Amino acid sequence: MEERNISERVSFYHESGGRRGILGWLLSTDHKRIGIQYLAALLTFFSVGVMMGLLIRLNLLSPGKFMGAQTYNEIFTIHGIIMIFLFIIPGLPVAFGNFFLPILIGARDVAFPRLNRLTWWIYLTGASIVALSIFLHGTPPDTGWTFYAPYSIRVKANIALAVLGVFVLGFSSILTGLNFVTTIHRLRAPGMTWLKMPLFAWTLYATGWVQMLATPVLAITLVFIILGRIFGVGFFDPTKGGDPALGIAIVGYFVWGHHMFTSGMSDTSRVIFSFITFLVAIPTGVKIFNWVTTLYKGSIVVDSPMLFALSFLFLFSIGGLTGLIQGALAPNLQLHGTYWIVGHFHYVMFGGGGFAIFAGLHYWFPKMFGKLYNERLAKLGWFILFIGFNTLYFPMFILGYEGMPRRYFDYPARFHTGNEISTIGSWILALGLIIIFGNLIRALLKGDKAPADPWGGRTLEWKVPSPPPKENFEEIPVIGVAE
Amino acid sequence: MKPQAEEKPVIKAGVEEKDYSGAKYGMWFFLLTEILFFGGMFLLYSVYRYRFPGEFHAGASEENLVWGSINTVLLLTSSLFMAAAITAVKKGNNKLSVILQALTVVLGVVFLFIKGSEWGEKIVKGLYPSSPALLKLGKGEILYFGLYYVMTGLHGLHVFVGIVVILFMMYYTVTGKINKDYPVRLENTGLYWHFVDMVWIYLFPLFYLVT
Numbered sequence: 001m002e003e004r005n006i007s008e009r010v011s012f013y014h015e016s017g018g019r020r021g022i023l024g025w026l027l028s029t030d031h032k033r034i035g036i037q038y039l040a041a042l043l044t045f046f047s048v049g050v051m052m053g054l055l056i057r058l059n060l061l062s063p064g065k066f067m068g069a070q071t072y073n074e075i076f077t078i079h080g081i082i083m084i085f086l087f088i089i090p091g092l093p094v095a096f097g098n099f100f101l102p103i104l105i106g107a108r109d110v111a112f113p114r115l116n117r118l119t120w121w122i123y124l125t126g127a128s129i130v131a132l133s134i135f136l137h138g139t140p141p142d143t144g145w146t147f148y149a150p151y152s153i154r155v156k157a158n159i160a161l162a163v164l165g166v167f168v169l170g171f172s173s174i175l176t177g178l179n180f181v182t183t184i185h186r187l188r189a190p191g192m193t194w195l196k197m198p199l200f201a202w203t204l205y206a207t208g209w210v211q212m213l214a215t216p217v218l219a220i221t222l223v224f225i226i227l228g229r230i231f232g233v234g235f236f237d238p239t240k241g242g243d244p245a246l247g248i249a250i251v252g253y254f255v256w257g258h259h260m261f262t263s264g265m266s267d268t269s270r271v272i273f274s275f276i277t278f279l280v281a282i283p284t285g286v287k288i289f290n291w292v293t294t295l296y297k298g299s300i301v302v303d304s305p306m307l308f309a310l311s312f313l314f315l316f317s318i319g320g321l322t323g324l325i326q327g328a329l330a331p332n333l334q335l336h337g338t339y340w341i342v343g344h345f346h347y348v349m350f351g352g353g354g355f356a357i358f359a360g361l362h363y364w365f366p367k368m369f370g371k372l373y374n375e376r377l378a379k380l381g382w383f384i385l386f387i388g389f390n391t392l393y394f395p396m397f398i399l400g401y402e403g404m405p406r407r408y409f410d411y412p413a414r415f416h417t418g419n420e421i422s423t424i425g426s427w428i429l430a431l432g433l434i435i436i437f438g439n440l441i442r443a444l445l446k447g448d449k450a451p452a453d454p455w456g457g458r459t460l461e462w463k464v465p466s467p468p469p470k471e472n473f474e475e476i477p478v479i480g481v482a483e
Numbered sequence: 484m485k486p487q488a489e490e491k492p493v494i495k496a497g498v499e500e501k502d503y504s505g506a507k508y509g510m511w512f513f514l515l516t517e518i519l520f521f522g523g524m525f526l527l528y529s530v531y532r533y534r535f536p537g538e539f540h541a542g543a544s545e546e547n548l549v550w551g552s553i554n555t556v557l558l559l560t561s562s563l564f565m566a567a568a569i570t571a572v573k574k575g576n577n578k579l580s581v582i583l584q585a586l587t588v589v590l591g592v593v594f595l596f597i598k599g600s601e602w603g604e605k606i607v608k609g610l611y612p613s614s615p616a617l618l619k620l621g622k623g624e625i626l627y628f629g630l631y632y633v634m635t636g637l638h639g640l641h642v643f644v645g646i647v648v649i650l651f652m653m654y655y656t657v658t659g660k661i662n663k664d665y666p667v668r669l670e671n672t673g674l675y676w677h678f679v680d681m682v683w684i685y686l687f688p689l690f691y692l693v694t
Contacts, residue, residue: 181512182505182508182512187502213515216517220522231611234613235629240626243530
């Protein structure tokens with residue numbers, strides 16, 4: 001009886017709050033509408049980032065044939081800025097967090113719905129400013145996404161604009177974190193105690209705190225870079241008494257030193273930073289063991305979200321283990337600033353973060369859009385992506401170990417084979433992505449209607465219809481003892 | 484945060500429409516991020532002052548202690564008015580509260596005016612970031628004035644934002660949207676104003692009293 005009632009409620013796609021067309025989205029305070037908009041933006045940026053990545057690999061197939069060195073510098077910088085600041089960092093919280101956090105804890109919306117809408121606008125503003133820095137008159141940023149001073153202070157490119165964009169994005173990140181943490185404190189349904197809260201809500205809680213604690217410090221450093229470029233305030237400029245390393249230090253907080261073993265700091269501080277770097281591995285290792293032992297003796301249904309999750313485990317482990325190698329002092333001297341670092345970074349960010357986002361996307365797609373995708377195509381796409389990923393990034397470990405420096409436009413002939421394999425891998429990976437997203441788009445257009453719970457899930461999002469109605473719950477659920 | 488002009492309850496029956504504690508949580512979290520934001524600057528100040536103690540003292544001798552002290556008194560008094568304005572609303576006297584908020588705004592504006600003339604005085608002397616006169620000085624002094632402009636500048640920006648927010652609050656107090664049953668917007672504005680005040684309490688000794 002009750003089941004039938006809830007399925008008769010109109011989905012949030014059909015409740016635009018009385019506003020027409022695009023305004024029904026842009027002005028909406030519905031956490032689900034905001035989440036969907038973020039998701040669309042993220043995937044758009046991701047596609048642009050992928051294209052840039054493909055161009056990087058294309059150049060390295062045959063340096064100089066397809067683009068000049070300056071263009072190359074700009075492309076890898078933009079690739080980094082887009083992927084890091086517009087995709088990976090906001091990724092999980094803004095898209096899935098917005099859509100699912102209130103549902104998972106049994107609430108009708110986040111604590112500050114209008115702040116949430118403002119945050120979305122700030123995100124759009126930040127992203128537009130970053131885009132402006134690329135297309136505006138002058139040179140696009142070419143410093144690498146880390147904007148390290150003093151180069152970023154002196155070079156003639158639209159750095160100030162790009163950095164301003166990232167600063168604005170940081171604002172949006174802080175406010176999202178603040179909103180989520182407050183939501184979790186204040187809006188949990190009756191009986192939803194902290195320890196009954198689903199793990200994803202916990203993750204968002206922790207991420208919210210990280211966003212609040214880390215982003216302001218990054219923000220102030222970005223302000224310094226902007227002021228340095230516009231007004232000539234030289235906090236990180238050695239000619240004005242400033243110390244560039246301090247800029248990296250403030251951003252890096254506790255473990256900045258692990259980026260700087262070769263920068264001439266003392267042996268004592270190198271040993272300390274190496275040790276702290278190893279400490280990072282402990283919680284990571286605990287998490288991986290926890291995930292693996294969760295699988296042990298489980299009855300595992302290998303659906304496409306599971307495949308993405310399993311390959312996430314595998315790739316993230318490689319990322320973690322290679323991190324240990326470069327975190328140790330002696331090998332670091334060899335590996336610093338080489339392709340090894342690029343390999344490690346992509347295994348962690350893409351193999352970790354990226355695959356996790358894909359896992360979430362496939363798991364929650366039926367709930368978010370009310371449509372079922374083709375499972376066999378999803379698996380095929382996953383398989384090709386996985387093969388392409390490893391073909392693309394694994395050779396980088398070998399290239400780096402042999403001494404090929406990162407960010408360089410050209411390389412000696414002996415590195416050619418590795419680069420060739422890697423570039424071919426980038427094409428395989430792109431094919432995988434095309435199949436995956438083609439499949440999802442096809443599902444959007446003519447997929448079967450998804451039931452409320454296609455997976456046999458036990459968390460609250462599977463108790464509401466797919467897609468959920470506005471404000472999620474007719475009556476706020478009471479979480480019982482038995483379940 | 485700038486308040487939104489339009490009030491439209493998004494969360495319907497079943498959930499508290501106005502969550503007093505939630506609003507307070509949000510504000511305290513926001514202030515925490517502000518502390519970290521300013522923290523980066525204070526960290527830079529400490530490191531550079533440790534490296535160039537003598538030149539920082541020399542730089543600070545350029546500051547006008549009288550105006551600095553007057554500004555400190557102004558800002559502290561404005562915080563007093565703000566606190567009184569909140570008490571007035573809680574006692575149901577919106578009229579008095581508006582007057583007290585207006586006084587807070589006036590003191591804030593005077594503060595900015597004095598701060599601006601201090602900047603102007605230095606700029607006339609040729610002391611501003613990357614100015615030829617400044618670059619002739621020692622590196623410690625270049626850093627000192629850089630920090631002076633950035634830290635008092637960002638603080639001044641916060642004062643300005645605070646003034647704008649209080650103007651909105653005055654409007655809400657007049658219309659009764661802020662009232663004795665639900666004063667949380669004004670309370671949060673007060674928290675922000677006190678925070679800005681406290682930042683100045685640290686800036687004052689660091690730039691004016693270190694000679």
